[in-house]
Amino acid sequence: MKSGGAPRRLEGLAFVAPFLLLYGVVLIWPLLMGIGISFHRADLFGAREWIGLGNYATALADPVVHQAIGNTLLLALLIVPPLTALALLLALALNRATRGAAVFRGIFFSSSVLSVTIVTLIWRFILTPDAGLLAVAADALGREPLPFLSDQALVIPAIAITTIWWSLGFPIMLFLAGLQQVPADVYEAAALDRAGRWTTFRHITLPAIRRTLLLVVMLQTVGQLQLFGQAQLLTGGGPGGGSRTIVLAIFEVAFGRWELGYATALAEILFAMILVVTLLQYWLVTRREDAG
Amino acid sequence: MSATSPRAGLSGPVLALLLVGAAVMLTPMVWTLLLSVKSNAALLGDSGAALSPPYTLDNYRAILADRLTSRWLLNSLIVSLGTTAGVLVLSSLAGFAFARLEFPFRRSLFLFVLLGLAIPEQAVILPRHQLFATLGLHNSYPGLILPGLTGSFGVFFMTQYFRAIPRDLDEAALLDGASRLRLFWSVLLPLTIPAQATLGVFTFLASWNDYWWPLISATTSDYYTLTVGLASAQMNYAQTSGLGFLMAQAVFASVPILIVYIVFQKQIVRAMAGTAVR
Amino acid sequence: MASLALKDVHKSYGDTLVLDRVSLEVAARELIAFLGPSGSGKSTLLRIIAGLETADGGEVWLEGRRIDALPPGDRGVAMVFQHYALYPHMTVRENMAFGLRNAGVPKPEIDARIAQAAHVLEIEAQLEKKPGQMSGGQRQRVAIGRAIVKQPKLFLLDEPLSNLDAALRTRTRVELAQLRQRVDAALIMVTHDQAEAMTLADRMVVLNERRIQQVGTPMDIYARPANAFVARFVGSPAMTLAPATVMPGNDRFARVRLAGGAEVMTRVPRNGLVDGAPVSLGLRPEHVSLAPAEAATLQAEVILVERLGDRTFVYACLADGLEMIAQDIGSSAVRVGDRVGLRIDGDAAHLFEADGTGRHADAAT
Ligand SMILES: Nc1ncnc2c1ncn2[C@@H]1O[C@H](COP(=O)(O)OP(=O)(O)OP(=O)(O)O)[C@@H](O)[C@H]1O
Ligand SMILES: [Mg+2]
Numbered sequence: 001m002k003s004g005g006a007p008r009r010l011e012g013l014a015f016v017a018p019f020l021l022l023y024g025v026v027l028i029w030p031l032l033m034g035i036g037i038s039f040h041r042a043d044l045f046g047a048r049e050w051i052g053l054g055n056y057a058t059a060l061a062d063p064v065v066h067q068a069i070g071n072t073l074l075l076a077l078l079i080v081p082p083l084t085a086l087a088l089l090l091a092l093a094l095n096r097a098t099r100g101a102a103v104f105r106g107i108f109f110s111s112s113v114l115s116v117t118i119v120t121l122i123w124r125f126i127l128t129p130d131a132g133l134l135a136v137a138a139d140a141l142g143r144e145p146l147p148f149l150s151d152q153a154l155v156i157p158a159i160a161i162t163t164i165w166w167s168l169g170f171p172i173m174l175f176l177a178g179l180q181q182v183p184a185d186v187y188e189a190a191a192l193d194r195a196g197r198w199t200t201f202r203h204i205t206l207p208a209i210r211r212t213l214l215l216v217v218m219l220q221t222v223g224q225l226q227l228f229g230q231a232q233l234l235t236g237g238g239p240g241g242g243s244r245t246i247v248l249a250i251f252e253v254a255f256g257r258w259e260l261g262y263a264t265a266l267a268e269i270l271f272a273m274i275l276v277v278t279l280l281q282y283w284l285v286t287r288r289e290d291a292g
Numbered sequence: 293m294s295a296t297s298p299r300a301g302l303s304g305p306v307l308a309l310l311l312v313g314a315a316v317m318l319t320p321m322v323w324t325l326l327l328s329v330k331s332n333a334a335l336l337g338d339s340g341a342a343l344s345p346p347y348t349l350d351n352y353r354a355i356l357a358d359r360l361t362s363r364w365l366l367n368s369l370i371v372s373l374g375t376t377a378g379v380l381v382l383s384s385l386a387g388f389a390f391a392r393l394e395f396p397f398r399r400s401l402f403l404f405v406l407l408g409l410a411i412p413e414q415a416v417i418l419p420r421h422q423l424f425a426t427l428g429l430h431n432s433y434p435g436l437i438l439p440g441l442t443g444s445f446g447v448f449f450m451t452q453y454f455r456a457i458p459r460d461l462d463e464a465a466l467l468d469g470a471s472r473l474r475l476f477w478s479v480l481l482p483l484t485i486p487a488q489a490t491l492g493v494f495t496f497l498a499s500w501n502d503y504w505w506p507l508i509s510a511t512t513s514d515y516y517t518l519t520v521g522l523a524s525a526q527m528n529y530a531q532t533s534g535l536g537f538l539m540a541q542a543v544f545a546s547v548p549i550l551i552v553y554i555v556f557q558k559q560i561v562r563a564m565a566g567t568a569v570r
Numbered sequence: 571m572a573s574l575a576l577k578d579v580h581k582s583y584g585d586t587l588v589l590d591r592v593s594l595e596v597a598a599r600e601l602i603a604f605l606g607p608s609g610s611g612k613s614t615l616l617r618i619i620a621g622l623e624t625a626d627g628g629e630v631w632l633e634g635r636r637i638d639a640l641p642p643g644d645r646g647v648a649m650v651f652q653h654y655a656l657y658p659h660m661t662v663r664e665n666m667a668f669g670l671r672n673a674g675v676p677k678p679e680i681d682a683r684i685a686q687a688a689h690v691l692e693i694e695a696q697l698e699k700k701p702g703q704m705s706g707g708q709r710q711r712v713a714i715g716r717a718i719v720k721q722p723k724l725f726l727l728d729e730p731l732s733n734l735d736a737a738l739r740t741r742t743r744v745e746l747a748q749l750r751q752r753v754d755a756a757l758i759m760v761t762h763d764q765a766e767a768m769t770l771a772d773r774m775v776v777l778n779e780r781r782i783q784q785v786g787t788p789m790d791i792y793a794r795p796a797n798a799f800v801a802r803f804v805g806s807p808a809m810t811l812a813p814a815t816v817m818p819g820n821d822r823f824a825r826v827r828l829a830g831g832a833e834v835m836t837r838v839p840r841n842g843l844v845d846g847a848p849v850s851l852g853l854r855p856e857h858v859s860l861a862p863a864e865a866a867t868l869q870a871e872v873i874l875v876e877r878l879g880d881r882t883f884v885y886a887c888l889a890d891g892l893e894m895i896a897q898d899i900g901s902s903a904v905r906v907g908d909r910v911g912l913r914i915d916g917d918a919a920h921l922f923e924a925d926g927t928g929r930h931a932d933a934a935t
Contacts, residue, residue: 011472012395019382019447020401026420027408027442033419044422090313093306100307106557107314110321113553114546115501117522121542122320124526125327131339131535133323139340165317173560226414229503233523247414247504254418255508264418271415278410460655463622468669468720469643478668482659 038268042261044254055265065266067241068249071156075245076224078160079167084216087168091175092205105172112169116229123162124149124234155235155243162230167223171216178212179205211285218281222274246270328352328543332534339535351540360513361541364521367510368500369548370433371517375440375499376492382441383491384484387450388476392462402451408444413504421508431515436506440499446491453487454480486559493556500549518545572631573598573756574619574724579628581614588614590780591628596724601750601757603767606777607803612760615777616726619758620649633723643672648717649726652733654709656701656716662688663697666716673720683719690752691715707738711745718753727759731766746770764804768792776800797926801852807876807883810858810894811850811922818845823932824921826851830890832868834916837931843921852920852928855883858896859913860904866911870894872904886910 038056041049059065090108094101111119126133127148135145148158182205190200206213228247231237237244237252244252246266254263327335329347355361389395390402420439421430429435457480465475506520516524522545525538553560574596581589588611596602604612617623619630621642630638637645656665663684670680688694691711701709710730717725730746731739747770750757761767767774768788776783776791776799784796795801801809814826817833824840826849827833834851843849863869870886873893882902885895896912898904921929 009395012389012393012398015389015393015476016386016395016401019386019441020405022382022438023405023408023442023444026423026438027411027416030416030419030423031411033423034415037419037422044425090310093310104310104314107317109560110550110553111317113497113501113549115519115522115549116503117519117526118542118546121522121526121538122324125339125535125539126320126323131335133319133339136340136343165320168317222412226412229523233526250414250418251508254421260418260422267414267418271412274412274414275410458653458655460651460653461657463620463642464649464651464655464657464716465668466622466642467620467647467649469641469672470668471672474672479657 034264035268037261038265040261042259042264044258044260048261051261055262056269058262059265059269064241064244064249065246068244068246071241071243072225072227072245074156075160075163075227076221078157079163079224080217080220083164083167083171083220084213086164087171087216088175088213090168091172091179092201094172095176095179105176108172109169111166114166116166117233119162119166120230120233123158123165127158127162127234149235150239152239152242155239159227159230159234159243162234163224163227166230167220171220174212174216174219175209178209182208214281214284218277221277225270225274225277324539324542327536328539330536332536335535351536352544354537355540355544360516360521361518361544363514364516364518365544365548367433367436367515368518368545371436371440371506372496372499374433374437376495378437378441379443379446379495380488380492383446383450384481384488386447387452387454388480390447390451391454392480393472405444405447408442409448417504417508424509430509431512433515435509436515436517439505440495440502443495446495449491450484450487453484457483489556490559493552493559496552497549500552572596573600573633574758575629575631576615576619577629577631579615579618579625579630581611581618581623581625587780589618589625592782594775594782594785596756596758599750599754599756600772601759601770603771603774604758604760604777605762605764605767605774605804606783608762610777611780612777613728616649616728616758616760619724620647620726621645622649643669646723647726648720648722648724649728650710650713650717650730652729654701654713654733656709656712658701661698661700662693662704662712662715665701665712666719669716669720680719683721684715687715687718690718706734707742710734710742714749718749721755723755725753725755725757727757729760729762732762743770764806768804774804776803778803794930795852795920795928797928798850798852798922799926801920801922801928805854807855807895809920810853810855812853812892812894814849814851814921816840816843816845816847816849824929826921828868829892830868830888834867834914834919836916836919836921838919838921838929839932843923843929848924850922852922853894853914854918855895855897857915857918858894859915860884860896860898860902861911861913863911865913867914868894868912870910870912872906872908872910875902875904875906877902884910886912 037048039050039052039054041047041051041054090104094105094108114122125131129135129145129147129149132145132148134148138145146154148154186204186208187200190204195203226247227245228251231243231245231248232251235243237248247270250263250266250270253259253266323342326342326347327339328351329349330342331348331350334341334346386405390398390405424430424435429438461479461483462475465479470479500517501519502517503519503523506517507523510516510520513521513524522541525541572595574594576592576594579589579592580587592615604615606612614623618625618638621637621640625638628638629636632646637647657668660668666684666687667680670683675683684697685694688697691714693708693711693715696704696708696712701712704712710733714730727746731742734742743766746759759767759770771788773785773787774791775785778799784791784800786794786796791800791804795804795809798811802811813829814834817825817827819825819840821835822839823836824838824843825833825835828851836851861867868888870888872884873887874885876883876885878900880900882898882900882904883895884898884902884904885893887893894912904910918931920931923929
């Protein structure tokens with residue numbers, strides 16, 4: 001507001017200092033440290049040896065890493081599009097001010113507040129062939145239960161389904177918020193123009209929530225690239241690494257093999273992938289806005 | 293408000309599909325609940341038994357008697373409440389300063405903080421583990437709480453909120469002879485209570501459900517949070533006290549969070565709306 | 571003794587100068603209105619006095635004390651904000667008490683002052699309410715009450731009536747007039763509305779283009795506008811300014827010729843006016859009347875008729891395209907398209923020199 005001499009100008013710094021201190025020490029400093037460590041052969045106990053890009057070179061040639069990246073991308077592909085579509089459909093259906101809609105919103109969001117441990121616990125005893133609900137159902141029908149958590153072909157879909165069930169709430173809420181921004185008179189005008197349901201959706205709703213759609217897709221992609229707990233807890237990455245994700249690989253390298261340098265390099269690679277997605281989002285949003 | 297007709301009920305086919313969807317959402321939870329009220333022995337070899345009585349609360353009694361589970365609950369409460377309180381205090385102070393005070397490097401510092409929104413946990417978690425080992429912070433409450441206090445979102449959110457409060461009020465307070473601290477504490481802070489509630493609920497949820505960091509930082513079971521404790525129980529469930537007990541633990545661990553969800557539903561929805569339109 | 575004195579106050583935002591060496595003296599218990607078009611710096615000047623904005627230079631004195639370096643709370647001024655700026659989470663009582671508590675006024679004294687102000691403003695029943703539960707008019711009184719309890723030496727009001735509907739506005743205007751009888755302080759209000767300024771103010775300060783154009787009583791400003799800007803800005807409908815030239819002659823008063831050829835004899839002393847110099851002839855509507863062709867100064871065509879009931883404004887277009895406003899009786903039968911004769915009352919006309927300086931009819935004779 002006003003200039004008030006040096007003490008008053010420094011007062012502001014005192015207000016931001018506590019946060020900045022923690023932010024610097026517990027976030028930014030480790031971030032920089034990590035980049036440094038990734039150029040070393042380092043273990044968890046302090047040994048360090050400079051090897052330049054050695055860890056990155058190893059990663060590029062490492063079949064375990066290739067598999068983990070493949071698994072992660074496949075998971076993202078199996079999760080993000082169906083999750084987005086489902087959430088959009090549900091949001092369209094639930095975007096009304098009735099009690100019933102409110103109850104349904106509550107139900108579809110409820111799983112989102114659970115922790116990953118609880119979610120996997122719940123789903124383990126749905127999926128597992130010895131005690132799961134699906135096994136019980138198969139049994140009642142006189143069929144053999146499917147080995148969801150131990151069959152190479154089934155683990156990834158099983159994790160994807162668990163994740164979709166868990167993550168549905170947030171995108172629904174985002175879409176609902178986006179839909180609320182569309183002014184009602186636009187729909188009234190469309191109705192007067194005899195636009196059908198599909199036409200209305202295609203030409204009015206969809207363009208209006210374009211930003212939200214993009215936001216959902218990007219947030220989910222960034223989130224699923226970091227998928228960890230479900231894989232670790234449901235399948236332990238198995239069988240034969242068939243469900244090992246990038247973060248799980250990082251975890252195993254760091255805390256199973258104690259190769260901190262290599263694990264950090266993998267983390268930086270993941271960081272780069274996430275950064276690309278984030279920048280892409282930024283670019284898409286700003287570019288579209290310039291155009292429109 | 294709505295796409296078609298704001299007050300109109302749901303049409304038949306849509307309603308049917310929604311009901312199926314709701315069933316898919318709820319069945320796993322109901323199943324868990326059923327398993328949790330069966331004796332471990334009855335479930336041995338045949339979890340289908342959960343579909344029929346007799347039911348019992350023995351597992352819950354066992355949990356209340358179990359030293360570790362209560363300890364984990366306490367840990368989770370301490371960590372989540374500590375993180376929430378810390379985030380609210382730090383974000384309010386910083387948000388107020390960024391929105392209202394003039395100081396050197398204000399804009400650059402704000403951009404620097406915004407940068408944090410783009411840093412994923414993966415990029416810091418391993419070196420932070422190293423750092424905390426050096427500082428001797430593992431297996432301690434500060435070790436579990438501090439990383440949760442570095443989120444930029446809270447500062448960003450509070451800054452936006454303070455900015456939206458009309459400046460007239462600051463000026464009226466200045467003319468009323470209020471100091472900066474008084475302006476912050478008596479005039480502006482009370483007006484941010486809705487934002488505090490939203491940010492608080494979100495922080496609490498995130499902290500309660502956090503898995504990755506407590507998993508690697510708390511390595512003795514005395515410092516496990518419920519989330520990590522449940523994970524360890526899940527991994528070796530063959531050796532633990534049985535399926536019914538395990539599921540009762542899951543239900544037990546979800547209760548606080550579901551209470552928070554139900555009580556603060558409004559704030560949660562509002563916060564989501566905020567994210568969507570930013 | 572002057573209550574408030576401004577000396578050479580100036581202020582820029584970046585490269586744009588918004589106040590250029592403004593000086594002003596306000597007497598004790600005087601009510602001053604700042605009037606001027608949007609962006610003329612009224613609010614800025616008010617905020618500099620309050621201490622919410624720092625001037626780049628100049629001095630501000632209040633009751634013999636230099637205050638421009640003091641923080642706003644220590645200046646002894648109180649302000650009523652356009653949007654009231656009541657603290658939404660505090661009750662009316664707490665709103666009024668806040669500043670007093672900050673100043674360390676003892677509790678019984680605070681209570682007494684609030685009770686007194688609430689009584690005067692008739693808001694006793696609302697003391698425990700929050701601003702959100704009150705109407706606009708009530709909030710306005712609370713805002714005034716919050717200023718009164720501080721017992722300031724100077725009240726500052728930024729467009730205090732602009733948020734109220736027409737009926738409430740008139741009523742509040744009356745209340746403001748009463749307020750100043752009760753308080754022992756000077757009052758400065760910013761307004762867009764000249765009727766407000768003319769009815770309330772002891773003196774008006776007309777601002778435009780970074781400067782004070784004129785300071786004077788409402789009648790003074792209406793009757794003897796210092797320049798063409800003030801002449802056009804004050805009064806409604808606005809004064810007509812007709813291009814003219816000064817005719818040569820030896821009379822005591824100036825005679826001018828309009829562009830269309832008609833001549834008007836004024837009562838503006840001619841000394842100092844150069845023969846043949848271009849001037850503007852300033853005519854308020856009440857000094858132009860409709861007349862039969864033979865008694866008329868000019869012929870014109872009616873383009874708009876504004877009927878106010880007690881009188882009628884006739885907008886007429888001269889042959890050379892100049893528009894002139896005349897006043898006629900309430901029951902005037904004129905219609906758009908009529909050709910009418912206009913009679914100019916030269917005795918009341920003003921002249922404005924090329925640089926805008928106003929010259930007025932000699933009041934003495
Ligand atoms: N904070 C600011 N930064 C830059 N320029 C400003 C600022 N505040 C005001 N100005 C400029 O200063 C000039 C005077 O503004 P001021 O608000 O004093 O006008 P005003 O006479 O009160 O107008 P109005 O009748 O519209 O309220 C305007 O040109 C405005 O654009
Ligand atoms: Mg103004």
